Amino acid sequence: MRRAGVLTVFVVSGALLAGCQQEKDPAPAASASPSASVAPSTAAGDAAKPVVGNCWTSYTATFTGDKINELTVDELHPVADCAARHLTETFHVGTFPGDTPPADPEVQRVYAECEAKAAEFLSADWHDGRLALLLLPPTEARWDAGVRAFRCDLVERRGISDASSFRTGSLKDSLRGARPIGLGCGTVVYNTDPKRTPLWMQPAACDQPHNGEYIGTVRAPAGAATAPGTGDHLRQECAQLVDRYTGRSFANLATQLGQQIGLLWWRVSDHNWDAGERSARCVLVVEQPIAKSLKA
Known part of the structure; x- marks a missing residue:
């Protein structure tokens, strides 16, 4: 961490x-099941494309020194229904253009896209909630297999800068009304x-x-x-x-x-x-x- x-x-x-x-x-939280690394996909294109509305029980962060260089979600333990106990929720899926791994300007554009979509999904700026926003690009193995899709996930936290929290139910419109x-x-x-x-x-x-x-x-x-x-x-x-x-x-x-x-x-x-x-x-x-x- x-x-x-x-x-x-x-x-x-x-x-x-x-x-x-x-x-x-966001600190990688303990999963209800033993955590496992993401299984590399050998499928290309849409076969391995993430899906909006999926929820997941764990995610991991890979560090170089004191900096995260990769975020991945444990896809061996997906939750089919977000009404069940989960950790992250995929609220937007997009695609990197071309065949060259994205450089900083493209990553920044995509992150801004995630933020805009999060505001639509939550009905307010995600910063105003006990939340963390995750941008999850394809792993190196999936990129080599032709996958260009990236995911935008939201994680609930217990408070500002506090640990991630398991939840039940979608975060949709959770910054509206009450x-x-x-x-x-x-x-x-x-x-x-x-x-x-x-x-x-x-x-x-x-x-x-x-x-x-x-x-x-x-x-x-x-x-x-x-x-x-x-x-x-x-x-x-x-x-x-x-x-x-x-x-x-x-x-x-x-x-x-x-x-x-x-x-x-x-x-x-x-x-x-x-x-x-x-x-x-x-x-x-x-x-x-x-x-x-x-x-x-």
Whole structure:
């Protein structure tokens, strides 16, 4: 599993604390059955093309150093009906053009296609839910066999940057109406290191004690995740969301609450960042738990 790394931890001024943490790739979760590698397909074309509406019980990530270089789903344990217990759901299938393995620009175009289709499927931006988005291209063996289809899958999480979660039922329209998997208030869990590194946020009802609230998602310009200014850009964009979400400035909000407040932002994994997804989820945090939403 990848490590969650801290980009910056700093004090803004007075009663304002701020920090930033990188989001983990969805952790391969334990399957109900022993996990197995994907069986290479010897069929070409549509014979091995994935199908929209399929659900799966496990997926695996292959790493090079600290970066994912391949995501695959354990196709030896498919779930025929998404009403049964499963881990991932295929909501879109597309095709890479030509016979040359896709380079970065094409991967980025395809990832953007997955994001757009996810918004249609969920009825809202997938970042607003306890979700991870997976782009699954054909394995090398399948590409060599002529398969050009890629899959877009969604995985439910227990909270922001938390582990993947098994579920029953399709995610279709799950960010519409009551938004059963929508992000809102939650409890930010910190590491025990001296810097109190934020690890993840577990969901909680806004009328129950909590110390964090999701206020929206921001995006950074193109470039490397470690490029100078990326962290500052995400911090500034998240700070602008505070005014729009709460109707109050940082300083006024801290004064009204009578305690320290701050911002956390979890940027996407290196895998998704390299695919062209430059987003970060922003969370407003308080030093002492409260039992209300801060939304205006």
